[in-house]
Amino acid sequence: MTVDEEEAIPLVLAGRPRKASTSSTSSSLSILLEDEEQEVIGTSSQTETIPLRHRSRSPPPNPIVANVVSLEDDSKATTLSFRVFLLGSFLGCTGAAIGQIFFFKSNGIGFNIFLIILVSYPMGKALERLLPNATISLTRRWSFRLNPGPFTLKEHLLIGVLASGASGSSYAGDIVAVQDLYYHRDIGHVGGLLLVLSTQLIGFGLAGMTYSLLVRPTNMVWPSSLVVMTMYNTLHSRSSGMTSFRPPAEDRLLMAKKFRFFSIVFVLITIYQYSSALSDQQPKHVHASPGIGLLLFYSIPTEEFILSIYLSLLSMSYSDTGVGMFSLSFDWAVITSISLQTPFYSSCNYFAGLVFSMWILVPILWYYDFWNYQSFGDNAVSSRLFNSKYEKYDVGAVVKPDLTLDIEKYNQMGPIQLTPYFALYYGIGFAVLTSAITTVILFHSDDIRMAMNARTKASTDAHVEMMEKSYAKVPASWYIMIGSSMTIAPINVVVAYPLQIPVWGQAVDLALVLLLNTL
Structure with a gap:
């Protein structure tokens, strides 16, 4: 073997390696074909060569991607294995159960990809040591090994893909719960399962059909994916290749420093979170999170009228009863990690919209008592x-047994009142949908046209070039089959079960999903 394994750093690639090729050679033990190193098996005139490592010569144009994602790949690294299916299924089922239970909680917990990565790594290393090196035969042609060797980066990534794709909560579960709790209509286990599965799986079909637009182009960089890739590199990275059993001494030292830093942060954040929980036991007039708005209590006036206005404004300033203008929270559950993986310009754009809508517009509506605010x-x-x-409006009191509106009872209860804040929230939401369409048409139509024209052409992107050269693509028919079947399933649900949605309404919903998810 001519490949120096101390210099190989594989890149995580999806798909399966292409079949081994054959070539004519005499007595060589290894050859170099184009820019792909191969190992020769056999010494006869017809020797079989298996790709070991491919390195792209085209540098990626994005420097951030170049610093995170390697340009080398070891195609012999273990990918789909028994450990992938075992750990991926276990973590996916566990995460789905936890996510769906806490979906209905006001302060739920998330089973995100970072937790999956951290938990699956020691579990994979444990299975590497504990599982026997036995071969299980399913049929005469199909068999698998319980322990194919060292736990590789590609196995780890596939576990993350499998578990994170299944561990999220389903918004369709809200429909099933509302039908039962508010309207006393049970659509049954079959109807609920079809509804949930169709809404979850249709996204996979859409993702595959939009691959050439949203994934393949070089300028389609997803910052959150780079953060995930960095975490994988931290756990597996080494200068001698991520698939070997032990890293070199200097890389072990670097990994030890990273794990030491992680351990320190883990202990400190645990202590900090418990101290924040203890602060929640304070009287109600003291804000649960440390806030600079508390300092205003020292200057409360004594006049009753002015005091009531002052306290109302102060109440509006907090995040739980108002717009949070004077609340400065140090609780990581409130801050979340989204700001660490969002580009700065995007965060500024988001914060500017928040300031205008919540800190300027909503207080103005409240001050002028718009809609009796x-x-x-x-x-x-x-x-x-x-x-x-x-x-609180009793929705069940104004509907008939067939779930149609009872006009007489509605007139007795009066019209529904919305807070101006919630009305503004809905209005901005609809404005975002239309602005997304116009923004894409005005600023990104050329990019879409170029991506469509380049679908059948060879890519100049380093990672795409390496992936398409070494790995077979997932057939488009697979995505079409999933998308079409999951399109038919919800139509059958609305026909067979009392969901109050006509077939044409379901068709419009699917069309909007296809359009907006593409944009």
């Missing part, structure tokens, strides 16, 4: 529905 009291930023007395 001040009558909502502590529900100023609530998303609930209210009656004319600004109490």
